[in-house]
Amino acid sequence: MGKDETMSQPYATPKLDGQRVALRGRVLPDQHARASTQAARHGLSLSEYLGALIDRDSGLPNKLDQPQEALIPRAS
Numbered sequence: 001m002g003k004d005e006t007m008s009q010p011y012a013t014p015k016l017d018g019q020r021v022a023l024r025g026r027v028l029p030d031q032h033a034r035a036s037t038q039a040a041r042h043g044l045s046l047s048e049y050l051g052a053l054i055d056r057d058s059g060l061p062n063k064l065d066q067p068q069e070a071l072i073p074r075a076s
Helices: 003-008 029-041 046-057
Strands: none
Touching: 029 046
């Protein structure tokens, strides 16, 4: 399956672990070290840090740019 085929498939939520999706991936050791350092600097776990980066990239409130605001649910 090529990249174009993957992108045309609708998103389906994978099996959840509690309220979270289990994620497995590979990064270079130096990337892992930098991410772990930055996560600790922000007082986040590595998974929280990655989630915040995804939210930031999507233009959403996140724990990196607005640490307190991201914790408060917004009214619609």
